Amino acid sequence: MIMPGYIKYQLKSYIRSLTFIPPITLFGAWIIIFYTYSGVPILSSYAVTCISLYLIMTWVAMSVFSLEENGEKDLLIVQLKSKRLYLYGKWFVCFLFAFVMGMSAIVYPLTFSIFKEDIQMLQLGVVIYGHLVSAIFGILLGSFFSIIKKDSKRFAWLSSMFVIAVSLAGEGIAEKLSIFKWILLPFPPITQVIIHFTDDALYGIAMDFWMDAMWIVVYIILAFILTIRLFIKKE
Template sequence: MRGFIRYQFISYIRSLKMIPPLTVFGLWVIILYTYKDVPILSSYAVTSIAIYLIMAWITMSIFSIEGESEKHILFMQLGSKLRYLWGKWAICLFAAIILIIFSIFYPILMNNFREAIQPIHFGLSIYNHFILALFGIFVGTFFSVTSFASKKYTWLSAILVIVVSISYSGLVEKVGLLKWGLLLFPPVMNVIKYLNGEDMVHIGQEFWLAVLWGLTYTVVGFIVILKMFLLKER
């Protein structure tokens, strides 16, 4: 398994597919923190959304390293289709951790925030960046390893899901009937709503319910992907 992860990592680096998403993300963060004295929570909300978008991009590029024939050869070498999936996810998580560390510590090191960062800010930033990174990996994986959308529409479908999930509040406000159907989309706005206000935040029951829903969606979503992947590749 370690050999496969190492092989995937080297293959991804050599493919140069990581350059566009990493460049876009790096520029996004640097431009965001061009000015000093920016608010903490709302700034982290922006970089959380950025990680969501970029991780979907990175995940789809990681799953596109090899073709169908190479993939089936890897299945045989690994002795398990699940090991293939777990290995891919390991690379995705490694990329996500790098982006999260950069997102959180860059403005701190550059002294961009208008006030000193508190433990509550730090905890919220880690949670939001990590859960949205998982949402991005979920979306990217879903359209890479399942047969939900035809191959030529995978990127378009992923973009559609991302846009709808980010626009959830506005869509529900305009068309209330969409509320239940949109529960199938990653609850992005439900997660980051605690980063959209002032730098003072109250952690209460509503917050923990939002955390529970975000974690539940993630766990159930990845289980669904596992099942759909195995059905497709049987």
């Protein structure tokens, strides 16, 4: 079985490279420090960890996609007999780390009873959805710029940081200058995730949540398709 062997190889390469240590250590330390005090609100706290996961998974994805030099990459693609499988294997490793960090961010405050009240099942569902989408945005962003800027890692980092900054500030920019609403469409709609993380006493999901969720699903599908086609073309 080539694909399981390739995934195992990618995991070993990433672990042996030790490049996973900075992002995971930073994320873990941030979670512990952030939840130093108990009695904090539920959803606004999780909104912060969603943003943190978005940033960290961009970092993780870029480090996973920079494991091999061009020669080793070409050899792996030849062995797999598919550029798509090479890309899917990279994404699998990213999703594995995203799962571990996302679950840690969700479970940690619940385990130690950090919140001032018990979490509702509806809130928990929104929290899981938010962390999943945030992780996917980070993986897509990191892999996209790793592919298009493969010969310039510094420029790839700067480009991804710019996109992250704009996507996080997008809601405020669009409110002040409505013309930018359409210009911001290519940027990850992360604000349309965290805007629903409100600490209302009676939390509920309105129609605007489902409209935003539909757009996010469409965005993710289109982003994956674009990234796959771009990778196949450039490699």
